[in-house]
Amino acid sequence: MAQKNLNYHVMPRRGWLNDPNGLVYFKGNYHIFYQADENSMDGSVNKAWGHYATKDFQTYTRHATAVSPDSKYDKNGAYSGSAIIRDDILYVFYTGNVKYEGPYDFIHEGREHNVMRVESRDGITFEHKKCLLRNSDFPKDCTRHVRDPKLFMKDGRYHLILGARLKNDTGCVLEYVSDDLESWKYAHRYVPAKDTGFMIECPDYLQLQGEAFLLCSPQGLKKQGYEFHNVYDCGYYKISNRQLIDYQTLDYGFDFYAAQTFYNADRNILIAWIGMPDNAYIDRYEAWNQTLTMPRSIFFDKRIIQKPIQEILDLRTDRKLYTNDFVIGKSCNIEWDADSDFSLQMNAIRCVYRNHKFTLDLSACSCNRQERCITPIEIRHVSVFIDESVLEIFINEGEYTMTSRFYDDEHSLHVTSENIKRFVTYNMRGFNIL
Known part of the structure; x- marks a missing residue:
């Protein structure tokens, strides 16, 4: 059965989608850029920046490609990055990917990761492409993998952070500073207090309730109990004296990566890719492949809390x-309170809460996803959002989340349960795409 189009999640027009990029509010519109490859279903041809804009997160305009890999500094892909506003101009920074032909390992040699910049006065058309930093500008103990520039203001200066893989196969985050977005000086590096794999991707700096955090996607974490079972993780550190401490996973589902945030109207909003690099999953696709999460409002209360923004609600x-049991369309929101153990079946999706452990079981969905667990946990409330083949679960008002793709051939969602007293359900209206 062919994959159905989604109703309230951002999809590519055709082809591939992955990391959200350049999230920003500019001249009356929220801009959501993303990694796009319209000529392949796996991102293997040449990645550019796709682009949606919206005023209200309900009606979207799909724009033409925003950033294309059309120079010698990015000829093999306009990879991930971010955006910042200065003097009413939108500046986009991204990674220009260059791969040489030959028998290289493409880690220590054979590729370039360049920090590129383009600018726009309207948020739609970009020009004045420049290469600002090359691999030779990075510390000598870095491999060729230094990428994903994130821009932010702090203490009156522009800051740029980059995820890096060092030659000793550990990850860190490099920080550069500038007064003009043109000339950049290396400042220092953020180093995890404990081993967190061989690479840090997609770094993001933010402050919540007076504390500083670094969101990132570390690669190479070792499994610890029920933690870190995905190929790669996505989580956050507290920043303390330039050290990264107290790592926490952001989402416990199968498909959540490259989370990025931006600030507007007194709220921090997070969007992530509902996907995972280098996984063994089986995803259905015909004209398009992959999607992004619903925008989530985030704040800190002992851990980062994530909730759907009001516009989604x-x-x-x-x-x-x-x-009791019921049937609902596959564009819906289902909520319930919990005061004891329970189980829930939604077509091939099974959720079980037993002995302070919550298990999401997708083993019957024929997509190579098995189980993911959260433990120990005391569940009080659950809110599940379904959008055809997308599952986003919010536990205890966003204290924990689980995000996944799933696939079945049913046109509706058949819900059965044990020990759940009452469900509150809603149908979900879809986006308008102009």
Whole structure:
């Protein structure tokens, strides 16, 4: 059965999508850029920047490609990056990928990761492409893998951080500073206090409730109990004296990576890729492949809390109550309170809460995803969002989340349960795409 188009998640027009890039509010619009390859289903041809804009997260305009790999500094891909506003001009920084032909390992030799910049006065058309930093500008103990520039202001100066893989196969984050977005000086590096694999991707700096955090996607974490079972993780550190401490996973599902944030209207908003690099999953696709999470409002209360933004909740319609089994369309939100153990079946999706352990079981979904668990956990409330083949679970008002793709051939969602007293359900209206 062919994959159905999604209703309230951003999809590519055709081809491949991965990391969200350049999230920004500029001249009355929220801009969501993303890694796009319209000529392949796996991102293997040549990545550029796709582009959506919206005023309200409900009606979107799909724009033409924003950044293309059309120079010698990015000829093999315009990779991930970020955006910042200065003097009413939108500046986009990204990684220009260059791969040489030959028998290289493409880690220590055979490729370039260049920090590129383009600018726009309207947020739609970009020009004045420049290469600002090359591999020779990075510390000598770095491999060729230094990428994903994130821009932010701090103490009156522009800061740029980059994820890096060092020659000793450990990850760190490099920081550069500038007064003009043109000339950059190396400042220092953020180093994890404990081993966190061989590479850090997609770094993001933010402050929540007076504390500084570094969001990132570390590669090469070793499994620890029920933690870090995905190929790569996505989480955050607290920043203390330039050290990265107290790592926490952001999402416990199968498909969540490259989370990025931006600040607007007194809220921090997070969007991530509902996917995972180098996985063994089986995804259905025909004209398009991959998607992004719903925008999530985030704040800190002992851990980073994630909730759907109000504009997404406003898409809910047709509130109903159920006290037993029911059937609902596959564009929906299902909520319930919990005061004891329970189990839930939604077509081939199974959720079980037993002895302070929550298990998401997708083994019957024929997609090579098995189980993911959170433990120990005391569950009080669960909110599940379904969008055809997308599953986003919010536990205890966003204290924990689990995000995954799933696949079945059913046109509706058949819900059965044990020890759940009452469900509140909503249908979800879809986006308008102009």
